[in-house]
Amino acid sequence: MEESPGRTVRMRDVARAAQVSTMTVSRALNTPERVSPEVRQRVAEAVQAVGYVPNRLAGSLSSRRSNMVGLVLPSIENSLFAATVKGVSDVLRRAGHHLMIAESGYGPEAEEAAIRGFLEQRVAGLILHDTLHTEEAVRLIRRAGVPVVENGTLTPTPLDMVVSYSNREAARAMTRHLARLGYRRIALVTLPAAANQRSRDRQAGYRAALAELRRAVDPALMLEMPPGLASGAEALLRLMDRPRRPDAVFFAGDVLAVGAVLECQRRGWSVPGDVAIAAFDNIDLLAHLNPPVTTLRLPRHEIGVRSAEMLLERLSGRQTGPAAVDLRFEIIQRAST
Amino acid sequence: MEESPGRTVRMRDVARAAQVSTMTVSRALNTPERVSPEVRQRVAEAVQAVGYVPNRLAGSLSSRRSNMVGLVLPSIENSLFAATVKGVSDVLRRAGHHLMIAESGYGPEAEEAAIRGFLEQRVAGLILHDTLHTEEAVRLIRRAGVPVVENGTLTPTPLDMVVSYSNREAARAMTRHLARLGYRRIALVTLPAAANQRSRDRQAGYRAALAELRRAVDPALMLEMPPGLASGAEALLRLMDRPRRPDAVFFAGDVLAVGAVLECQRRGWSVPGDVAIAAFDNIDLLAHLNPPVTTLRLPRHEIGVRSAEMLLERLSGRQTGPAAVDLRFEIIQRAST
DNA sequence: TTGTAAGCGTTATCAA
DNA sequence: TTGATAACGCTTACAA
Numbered sequence: 097m098e099e100s101p102g103r104t105v106r107m108r109d110v111a112r113a114a115q116v117s118t119m120t121v122s123r124a125l126n127t128p129e130r131v132s133p134e135v136r137q138r139v140a141e142a143v144q145a146v147g148y149v150p151n152r153l154a155g156s157l158s159s160r161r162s163n164m165v166g167l168v169l170p171s172i173e174n175s176l177f178a179a180t181v182k183g184v185s186d187v188l189r190r191a192g193h194h195l196m197i198a199e200s201g202y203g204p205e206a207e208e209a210a211i212r213g214f215l216e217q218r219v220a221g222l223i224l225h226d227t228l229h230t231e232e233a234v235r236l237i238r239r240a241g242v243p244v245v246e247n248g249t250l251t252p253t254p255l256d257m258v259v260s261y262s263n264r265e266a267a268r269a270m271t272r273h274l275a276r277l278g279y280r281r282i283a284l285v286t287l288p289a290a291a292n293q294r295s296r297d298r299q300a301g302y303r304a305a306l307a308e309l310r311r312a313v314d315p316a317l318m319l320e321m322p323p324g325l326a327s328g329a330e331a332l333l334r335l336m337d338r339p340r341r342p343d344a345v346f347f348a349g350d351v352l353a354v355g356a357v358l359e360c361q362r363r364g365w366s367v368p369g370d371v372a373i374a375a376f377d378n379i380d381l382l383a384h385l386n387p388p389v390t391t392l393r394l395p396r397h398e399i400g401v402r403s404a405e406m407l408l409e410r411l412s413g414r415q416t417g418p419a420a421v422d423l424r425f426e427i428i429q430r431a432s433t
Numbered sequence: 434m435e436e437s438p439g440r441t442v443r444m445r446d447v448a449r450a451a452q453v454s455t456m457t458v459s460r461a462l463n464t465p466e467r468v469s470p471e472v473r474q475r476v477a478e479a480v481q482a483v484g485y486v487p488n489r490l491a492g493s494l495s496s497r498r499s500n501m502v503g504l505v506l507p508s509i510e511n512s513l514f515a516a517t518v519k520g521v522s523d524v525l526r527r528a529g530h531h532l533m534i535a536e537s538g539y540g541p542e543a544e545e546a547a548i549r550g551f552l553e554q555r556v557a558g559l560i561l562h563d564t565l566h567t568e569e570a571v572r573l574i575r576r577a578g579v580p581v582v583e584n585g586t587l588t589p590t591p592l593d594m595v596v597s598y599s600n601r602e603a604a605r606a607m608t609r610h611l612a613r614l615g616y617r618r619i620a621l622v623t624l625p626a627a628a629n630q631r632s633r634d635r636q637a638g639y640r641a642a643l644a645e646l647r648r649a650v651d652p653a654l655m656l657e658m659p660p661g662l663a664s665g666a667e668a669l670l671r672l673m674d675r676p677r678r679p680d681a682v683f684f685a686g687d688v689l690a691v692g693a694v695l696e697c698q699r700r701g702w703s704v705p706g707d708v709a710i711a712a713f714d715n716i717d718l719l720a721h722l723n724p725p726v727t728t729l730r731l732p733r734h735e736i737g738v739r740s741a742e743m744l745l746e747r748l749s750g751r752q753t754g755p756a757a758v759d760l761r762f763e764i765i766q767r768a769s770t
Numbered sequence: 771t772t773g774t775a776a777g778c779g780t781t782a783t784c785a786a
Numbered sequence: 787t788t789g790a791t792a793a794c795g796c797t798t799a800c801a802a
Contacts, residue, residue, distance in 0.1 A: 105576075106795060117773050122797065132771060147576055152553045153499070154795035157490045157778050164533075164554070173519045175512035182509050185536060194550055196501075196533050199522060213531055216489045217501070239442075239484055325721045354718070361698075361723045381691070381718070384662045386698045443779055454789045459781060469787060491779035494794050 105148045114142035125150065156218060163193045165407060166214030167223045171201050174323075176350070176377055176396065177225065180247065183400020184223060191408050193220070200226055203291060208233040215240045221407040227251040227258075227293050243410040245403040249294050250422055257410075259403045259421045263294045266392050266425045267301030267348055270374055273390075273427050274344045275309050279372055282306075283317040283342035285331045287349040295320070298348040298376070317342055321352060328355025336371065344372035344433060357385050357432065372433040387431035395423040442485045451479035462487065493555060500530045502744060503551030504560045508538050511660075513687070513714055513733065514562065517584065520737020521560060528745050530557070537563055540628060545570040552577045558744040564588040564595075564630050580747040582740040586631050587759055594747070596740045596758045600631045603729050603762045604638030604685055607711055610727075610764050611681045612646050616709055619643075620654040620679035622668045624686040632657070635685040635713070654679055658689060665692025673708065681709035681770060694722050694769065709770040724768035732760040 111118045116135060124131045124139035131139070142148075156162045165188055169177050185195050196214060200207035208230045214222060215236055221243045229237075237244055237255060244256040249263045267284075274282050284302045289295035299318065306313050316338050321327045328347060332355075335342050347353035353375030360367050367373050367387055375382050375391035382389040402421055409415040448455045453472060461468045461476035468476070479485075493499045502525055506514050522532050533551060537544035545567045551559060552573055558580045566574075574581055574592060581593040586600045604621075611619050621639045626632035636655065643650050653675050658664045665684060669692075672679050684690035690712030697704050704710050704724055712719055712728035719726040739758055746752040 104795090108795080118796075119774080119798095120772060123772085126797090130771075135771085147572075149549065149552050149573065149577070151494070151555060151795055153490050153494045153555050154778090155797070157488070157494055157780085158795075158797040160778070160797095162490070172522055173515045175515060178510045178512060178515070181534075182536075185509055185534070189535070194533055194554060195535070196531055197518075197522070198526070198532070199519075212486065215486050217531060218488060218490050235484075236486065240486070325717055329721075351718075355721060358721050358723060380662055384666075384692060384695050386695060441779090445779080455780075456782095456790085457788060460788085463781085467787075472787080488779050491794090492781070494796085495779080495781040497781095497794070 104151075105146050107148070107150070109146045110139065110142045110148045113146050114138045162218045162220045164196055164214075164217060164219045165193055165221050165223065165404070166196045166198065166211070166217070166219040167225075168198050168200050168207055168210045168214075169225050170199070172197065172199050174350070176379070179396035180225075180400035180403075183397040183402075184404045185400075187401055187404035187408070191404075193408070200224075204228055204230045204233065208236070211236060215242070220411055221245070223247060223403050223407065224255075227254075228291070229255070243407055245407055247399055247403060249297050250420065251293070254418060254420060257403075257406050257419045257421075259399050259406060259423065261395055261399075261423045261425045262301075263297035264301040264304070266376070266394070267298035267346075268305045269301075269425070269427060270346055270348075270376070270392060271302045271305035272309070273429070274346060274372065274374060274433060275305070275311075277344075277372070277433055279344035279433075281314070281317065281340065281342045281344070283319065283335050283345040285319045285321055285328070285335075285345060285347045285349065285352055287323055288320045295349065302346070302348070314340075316340070321349075323350040323352070325351055325355035325358070328352030329359035330355075332356040332359050332371070332373075336365075342371065344368070344374065346374045346376075348376040350377075351379070351381075353389055353391070354379075354381060354385065357387075357389060361386070367432050374433050378428065383430070385432075390430045390433040391428050393426040393428050395425065398423055441488075442483050444485070444487070446483045447476065447479045447485045450483050451475045499555045499557045501533055501554060501556045502530055502558050502560065502741070503533045503535065503548070503554070503556040504562075505535050505537050505544055505547045505551075506562050507536070509534065509536050511687070512716070516733035517562075517737035517740075520734040520739075521741045522737075524738055524741035524745070528741075530745070537561075541565055541567045541570065545573075548573060552579070557748055558582070560584060560740050560744065561592075564591075565628070566592070580744055582744055584736055584740060586634050587757065588630065591755060591757060594740075594743050594756045594758075596736050596743060596760065598731055598736075598760045598762045599638075600634035601638040601641070603713070603731070604635035604683075605642045606638075606762070606764060607683055607685075607713070607729060608639045608642035609646070610766070611683060611709065611711060611770060612642070612648075614681075614709070614770055616681035616770075618651070618654065618677065618679045618681070620656065620672050620682040622656045622658055622665070622672075622682060622684045622686070622689055624660055625657045632686065639683070639685075651677075653677070658686075660687040660689070662688055662692035662695070665689030666696035667692075669693040669696050669708070669710075673702075679708065681705070681711065683711045683713075685713040687714075688716070688718075690726055690728070691716075691718060691722065694724075694726060698723070704769050711770050715765065720767070722769075727767045727770040728765050730763040730765050732762065735760055 198210035
């Protein structure tokens with residue numbers, strides 16, 4: 097019943113209480129099968145009695161193994177990543193690992209700082225959403241020799257392992273889907289592509305689809321907008337203001353499509369009558385909007401699960417060498433197209 | 434240019450390269466002002482030359498200080514917490530601290546497991562969203578002697594520090610606001626209150642407001658629903674099916690209000706003509722819905738910022754003793770009421 | 771199955 | 787201002 101924050105309880109205290117050496121305590125805790133049942137029991141009781149909480153700092157320092165994984169996301173606030181984080185977190189927890197999270201929102205330099213911080217903490221592995229890194233970040237990772245999973249897109253030049261879907265193929269598939277439905281002038285709205293490989297891949301997929309369909313790319317129908325609901329509304333208005341309007345708009349980013357549908361409601365425009373609208377991500381809301389919005393089902397959660405699993409497998413020493421996992425997406429056709 | 438993951442570079446290697454002792458390297462890195470400029474420079478160059486990445490595990494073990502903070506959230510997927518996490522993360526990063534995140538979604542036992550894990554990692558402090566903890570969790574925290582901030586609601590029995598707004602007062606204010614607007618039969622929908630102090634506080638605030646208005650509480654107008662858009666729609670339908678319909682519904686949880694508004698669109702019900710709708714949280718979407726939805730502006734981001742700041746202040750040894758910070762909320766009146 | 775001794779890579783402490 | 791030495795709390799390696 098000792099609850100005052102006095103001197104820390106060390107393994108030595110448990111050892112004394114159980115009348116064994118610290119090594120036996122260590123074994124009883126980490127590899128119980130290598131300790132006699134009787135002693136195991138005595139140690140368990142001693143742990144309870146003295147209120148022992150193992151010090152992983154000391155354990156990791158000594159064993160040169162760590163149970164922490166670092167995750168770097170472009171933005172903690174973007175709810176798109178929540179499903180991925182959840183997947184990572186669930187798998188890690190079950191394996192007794194812990195998750196550290198940092199943000200790279202301000203670009204590769206911020207990512208480098210986050211990576212450096214994680215390596216100082218001696219994480220066992222890294223999961224990076226972005227696929228663009230500073231040279232120094234790459235050097236740090238290589239020297240540290242930690243396994244890394246990249247998530248953002250199926251980069252052709254992975255650091256180590258990749259788990260993602262193909263942004264290019266997803267955009268291509270949706271563009272073709274819209275064409276198949278009969279839309280003739282399909283517009284594309286993405287987030288700013290300059291520092292965003294995902295946006296560039298989506299634009300490439302759109303272009304590829306049009307090329308296959310033997311349609312010219314009309315630059316007036318390609319727009320880059322910042323993220324946000326208002327931004328989606330504005331993109332729609334700009335496109336509908338063009339001399340030659342689109343009959344379908346593919347919003348390949350964030351919640352742009354939601355903003356656009358809500359703007360149509362306000363204007364009294366019929367969707368898909370006046371303009372069809374398609375989105376890029378399976379956020380719940382899209383299914384509940386009026387009309388429900390055609391979109392892609394992306395394997396957000398599975399990306400997290402597989403990333404964590406691959407990392408753990410590598411750490412366990414079973415899996416070795418680089419690997420790329422191309423997870424599947426799916427088109428969800430709804431009333432908006 | 435050495436990039437192969439060979440032997441780790443230790444402080445000793447830097448010391449050798451700079452021709453000083455490890456203590457001098459340690460000082461040059463942690464308290465540069467206590468080292469001569471010349472030596473400081475030599476050490477900096479040596480760090481570069483050998484590619485040294487400090488080992489915080491060893492540092493923390495030795496100094497008995499850590500730069501990690503543990504954050505326990507009910508759900509990683511719930512985007513409501515994103516703003517808080519962002520606030521915490523920003524403040525910690527600037528102070529050179531790191532964030533570990535875990536989930537308590539399955540109740541106090543899961544929270545206890547998360548807390549135990551963090552304490553094993555020897556975090557410097559804890560931020561807990563929930564205010565309901567197992568006895569063992571409380572004992573662990575007390576023994577560890579780490580500072581703790583609780584966030585979920587202004588609990589009257591804090592473990593240590595609290596940073597929150599008052600769920601009770603917020604619900605009370607919105608209920609009174611709706612009454613002032615002339616609504617006579619105000620319904621309340623919350624998340625299940627059994628294991629959720631926040632829901633209970635909101636119900637209490639609603640009851641308090643009605644009592645002050647000398648109105649009876651009609652149990653038929655109080656509903657508890659699971660989270661989700663579909664759930665909000667269903668709640669609305671159930672309430673509108675009552676013999677004596679509400680003229681306003683206050684959705685005090687999650688995205689319930691959004692689901693309800695979208696259901697009204699589908700049914701062709703006028704909001705607020707047929708029924709007024711109010712929400713509890715300032716998610717962007719509410720401002721863009723048709724009609725825009727009256728809601729509360731809650732200090733989500735500030736909660737994160739202040740929590741982290743208080744923790745850091747305590748760690749720096751300046752602030753001591755418990756503290757409660759009651760952050761303000763605000764009603765945002767929009768067209769839905 | 772259990773124990774002894776020597777680190778793991780850093781910092782606190784004290785001395786020069 | 788700098789350095790020598792002894793921890794920090796655990797695990798590896800080896801021995802009994």
